[in-house]
Amino acid sequence: MNGDSLAGMSDWVDPRHPVTSAVTALARELADPIRLTALQLLAIEGPHTLSQLADALGVTAPRLGNHLARLRTAGLVEVEHTGRHAVYRAAAPGLGDVLTALSRYAHADPEAGPRRAGATADATRTCYDHLAGRLGVAVFGALVRRGALTDDGRSLGPDPTLFGELGVDLAAVDPGRRKLATACLDRTWRLPHLGGALGRSVLDAFLDQGLVAPAGGRDVTVTAEGAERLPVLLPGFTPS
Amino acid sequence: MNGDSLAGMSDWVDPRHPVTSAVTALARELADPIRLTALQLLAIEGPHTLSQLADALGVTAPRLGNHLARLRTAGLVEVEHTGRHAVYRAAAPGLGDVLTALSRYAHADPEAGPRRAGATADATRTCYDHLAGRLGVAVFGALVRRGALTDDGRSLGPDPTLFGELGVDLAAVDPGRRKLATACLDRTWRLPHLGGALGRSVLDAFLDQGLVAPAGGRDVTVTAEGAERLPVLLPGFTPS
DNA sequence: GCCACCTTTCAGAGAAGCCTGAAAGGTGAA
DNA sequence: TTCACCTTTCAGGCTTCTCTGAAAGGTGGC
Structure with a gap:
């Protein structure tokens, strides 16, 4: 039924496999309440500043900032600094x-x-x-x-x-x-x-x-x- | 724009919030290479026994069994014992x-x-x-x-x-x-x-x-x- | 009854993730 | 310049997760 042998995906469980790592890394970002909620707001309602998000979620700025930094290195959000505000937005369409x-x-x-x-x-x-x-x-x-x-x-x-x-x-x-x-x-x-x-x-x-x-x-x-x-x-x- | 105040979702970051916990728990289950691959096989190609999955993924039976047990308590897979084999299947349609x-x-x-x-x-x-x-x-x-x-x-x-x-x-x-x-x-x-x-x-x-x-x-x-x-x-x- | 096989459970070591609190980098207003 | 504000970084301590290896429960075939 498959072109490969039955055991043909033993490398799928290797964390270095590109597809595996991409999907599990994405899932890990979504596995935290703060990151999940922030992403939902950014992806569905549009850009927000850090303090807007922190107010809405009722968490401290450093706590949220750590999570947003993580999302940024994961490529899920982008940030643009205007004045002393940091405007975050979902990086790619389709996250919604x-x-x-x-x-x-x-x-x-x-x-x-x-x-x-x-x-x-x-x-x-x-x-x-x-x-x-x-x-x-x-x-x-x-x-x-x-x-x-x-x-x-x-x-x-x-x-x-x-x-x-x-x-x-x-x-x-x-x-x-x-x-x-x-x-x-x-x-x-x-x-x-x-x-x-x-x-x-x-x-x-x-x-x-x-x-x-x-x-x-x-x-x-x-x-x-x-x-x-x-x-x-x-x-x-x-x-x- | 929303019926609630801007800060109306501070409880969303509470891990006990039912929706938050449901989604983050689901994401956590998908955040491991073995669980992810096993779920993809079960959800898309159909039921497999534990040893079939262990062979296909190239992992030991106890290691896979621990992950499947976790998926079972999370409600993502179901198991049916026939003889000395354990047949696992995706619990709900839609996981695909x-x-x-x-x-x-x-x-x-x-x-x-x-x-x-x-x-x-x-x-x-x-x-x-x-x-x-x-x-x-x-x-x-x-x-x-x-x-x-x-x-x-x-x-x-x-x-x-x-x-x-x-x-x-x-x-x-x-x-x-x-x-x-x-x-x-x-x-x-x-x-x-x-x-x-x-x-x-x-x-x-x-x-x-x-x-x-x-x-x-x-x-x-x-x-x-x-x-x-x-x-x-x-x-x-x-x-x- | 005995053995081979499949599956499940368990405990300990190691790694990863998260929160707290304090402090530093920059920007705009007075 | 000085102050207030927004944002980011950092280290310590705690919790959670995961792998390994061995052992126990059950089932079917001989």
């Missing part, structure tokens, strides 16, 4: 895909998932004026996969037809002073969801069509019609 | 996606990639009678993404039209005694490529159409026509 795949797989575990504190099923929340929660994440994922949105979630992709299927009239979306689209790291699922003017338009369209309904506070619930139509529009999404 | 995302990102680094020893550009190799190398990996990825092949690469998916576009007449494929399709872990890229009768048919179709040509030994080269048409058929593939 890795983080997304990891988060998705980790959540698939029925036990470890974030279903703490008998909370609502978390199918749907809003984040100011756009969808968050599992539904928001599913919308973002479907838009990127279908080419309606670029990988970074910041602009329209080559095939925006899915917006039409979702009930959004792109010609009627007026960003005004705000950004057209942003990728927003979901606070529960650690996966990107759609913010900006487009995010608002999607939520409005879902409310107009009765796919979701307000449920007090930031919560919205999936209606009976939504439970039927949303899984079709968004492959892989299941209410519940 | 994580491994694939990791390998892809690691290879995207222009320096660390497997371009050792002035070898041929490795665009294309064969593995017995089917495509391997970067082209084989690209074919497999496109087939899965388009729904022509199931995630595990073992059977046809819901929308096999891509086979037709590649020049394969599915009605004419006769598996005979061999399997219709298998996922085969590429020896260089650590990513799945298509084996089995379908894999052979794809290679034959590419040769018939002059997209690739034999280049001695296991190598094939992408022809001028292939360089033009393959990137269209397989989004993301670039020759050279």
Whole structure:
């Protein structure tokens, strides 16, 4: 079945093997809570300064700085000094895909998932004026996969037809002073969801069509019609 | 932009946070050469016994057994005892996606990639009678993404039209005694490529159409026509 | 029952990783 | 220039991980 003998990959376990070392080194960088969270913020929400990250994560600057230095030598982040600030950014596109795949797989575990504190099923929340929660994440994922949105979630992709299927009239979306689209790291699922003017338009369209309904506070619930139509529009999404 | 305050994720760096611990624990399991390679074999090529894996990797049974025990408590693999053999298998589908995302990102680094020893550009190799190398990996990825092949690469998916576009007449494929399709872990890229009768048919179709040509030994080269048409058929593939 | 084989467990030595706290390098504002 | 601020570096001490080698549990064949 393989061109090589069965024992043909004994060198794969050698830490000096180029592919082995590349992948295990990457995994090791992702195996620390601070590095993981910092990378998620940088890869999905964009550049931050060291102090912004340190504030957001609630850790001291030296502690974070050591981790960022490690990420820098690993080639995962880049730094640019402007004045007395150090602006960090994800070095290569595509890191978001890795983080997304990891988060998705980790959540698939029925036990470890974030279903703490008998909370609502978390199918749907809003984040100011756009969808968050599992539904928001599913919308973002479907838009990127279908080419309606670029990988970074910041602009329209080559095939925006899915917006039409979702009930959004792109010609009627007026960003005004705000950004057209942003990728927003979901606070529960650690996966990107759609913010900006487009995010608002999607939520409005879902409310107009009765796919979701307000449920007090930031919560919205999936209606009976939504439970039927949303899984079709968004492959892989299941209410519940 | 976010519903929470800027400092709203200080608890993310707490190792007890459920999502944080799930993802970092997963990354830690992937950060060792033996565990990584064993998981790639189990997730992509299917179940193996402990001694099969130990032979393939060239490590002692206790050493591998310790790592497999760790993977078992982490919930990544399952074991079934039949007689005096222990058959290990990947516990949940979807782990292949994580491994694939990791390998892809690691290879995207222009320096660390497997371009050792002035070898041929490795665009294309064969593995017995089917495509391997970067082209084989690209074919497999496109087939899965388009729904022509199931995630595990073992059977046809819901929308096999891509086979037709590649020049394969599915009605004419006769598996005979061999399997219709298998996922085969590429020896260089650590990513799945298509084996089995379908894999052979794809290679034959590419040769018939002059997209690739034999280049001695296991190598094939992408022809001028292939360089033009393959990137269209397989989004993301670039020759050279 | 006895032996061969596959698998699992265990303890100790060595290596690697991480946090803390203090201090140094640079930049911008007064 | 002096001060305040942001960032980076460094060393000590602690924890965690990994390998090695030997030994124990079980199973199937003779």
